Amino acid sequence: MKAVLCRQYGPPESLVVDQIDVPSAAPGNVVIDVKACGVNFPDTLIIEGKYQFKPPFPFSPGGEVAGVVRAVGEGITYLKPGDNVFALTGWGGFAESVLADGFKTFPMPAGMDYTTAASLMYTYGTSYHALKQRAQVRSGETVLVLGAAGGVGLAAVTLGKLMGARVIAAASTDEKLALCRQYGADEIINYTTQNLRDRLNELTGKRGVDVVYDPVGGDLAEPALRSMAWGGRYLVVGFAAGPIPSLPFNLPLLKGCSVVGVFWGAFAERQPKENAQNVRELLDFWQAGHLVPHIHATYPLEGAADALNEMLGRKVMGKVLIVP
Known part of the structure; x- marks a missing residue:
């Protein structure tokens, strides 16, 4: 099968497409023929050795x-075989087939397409x-979303509204903000043209915001923290x-606020039942x-390098996918 391989840490241009063996289904695992794979910011980090997980090469x-x-493994x-599924793999998805943990693999609902x-x-x-576990957002609260047109940002805008919050979207261009609307x-x-x-x-x-959802960091973090309401929660994403x-x-x-880390991958690993419930609720939505x-x-x-460079250049609005 074909796969995009990282043989040594480096920029997206260092990746190669090569032939490797189709994985075998070990006990507790599932082999999935990939129809679509999401491209996410951690993918840009993992190929440079800057992410929390460092898989062995290649x-x-x-x-x-x-x-x-x-194929399915024992247990x-x-x-x-033949079921439509979506799964968390951590890595390995830029390929024609991938090995996934059974408990991180979920049946696709009828009518859902692979890109969704x-x-x-x-x-x-x-x-x-x-928003649910870490910030415990309540209806009527105000949520500021930084980087609001990116994948996680746009999701936070949608979910914040579904949870009854007043959502303030902040992004770097008017085009991105129109999508947030x-x-x-x-x-x-527009934090490029506005303070x-x-x-x-x-x-x-001048009351401040109850929750800051921050997947950006950098120079925006301090003014966002200074803009928090009493008892607010600053989400480090x-x-x-x-x-x-x-x-x-x-x-x-001074503000009686909390700075709260959000490590969803570790949450899914450590609290699989709570994560599965979240997934069920997302599917209901x-x-x-x-x-x-x-x-x-x-x-x-x-085109994997192009996709990753789009992500690094912060040009992506919503989601980019690899379709083998």
Whole structure:
């Protein structure tokens, strides 16, 4: 089978497409023929050795897939060859087939297409865990979403609205903000042309925001933290801007607010029952027509470097996918 391989750490251009053996189904595992694989920011980190997980070489990036079960290992009784599924793989998804853990593989609902199924887990899974478990968002609260037009950001905009929050979307271009409006943002801020803190003061009457959803980091972190309401929750989701910010710790003291880490992959691993419940609720949202992933572009395996560079260049609005 064909696979995009990382043989040594480096930029997207260092990846190669080569032939490797189709994986075998070990006990507790499922082999999936990949029809679509989501491209996510961690994929840009894992190929440079900057992510929490460091698979042995050679490996393929790609942590969420949708496809057809090719084979099941011993102990897997709830799936069979031919089933349509989506799965969390961590890595390995930029390939024609991938090995997945059975407990991280879910049947696709009737009527769901592969690109949608491969767009749900990282973006909506991360954002729902962040807003539900980590921030415990309540109806009527105000949620600021930074990087709001990206995959996890747009998911946070949608889910924040579904949970009854007033959502303020912040992004770097008017085009991105127009998309956020389409996905339910109540207010928008262009932080390239507007001062983030001044605009938040205007929109909240200087009260501040209850929740900050931050997948960006960098220079936006401190003004966002300074704009929090009393008892607020600052969600540390990622660092798409590159630099990891150093925040003054007197601010959480003065505002009585919390800085809360969001590591959805570890949550799914450590609390599989709670994660499975989240997935069921997300599928309910999808079946009710509330979740409609915005597909920015699809690429073949040979276009993996282009897809990852789009992500690194922060050009992606919504979701990018590899379609083998």
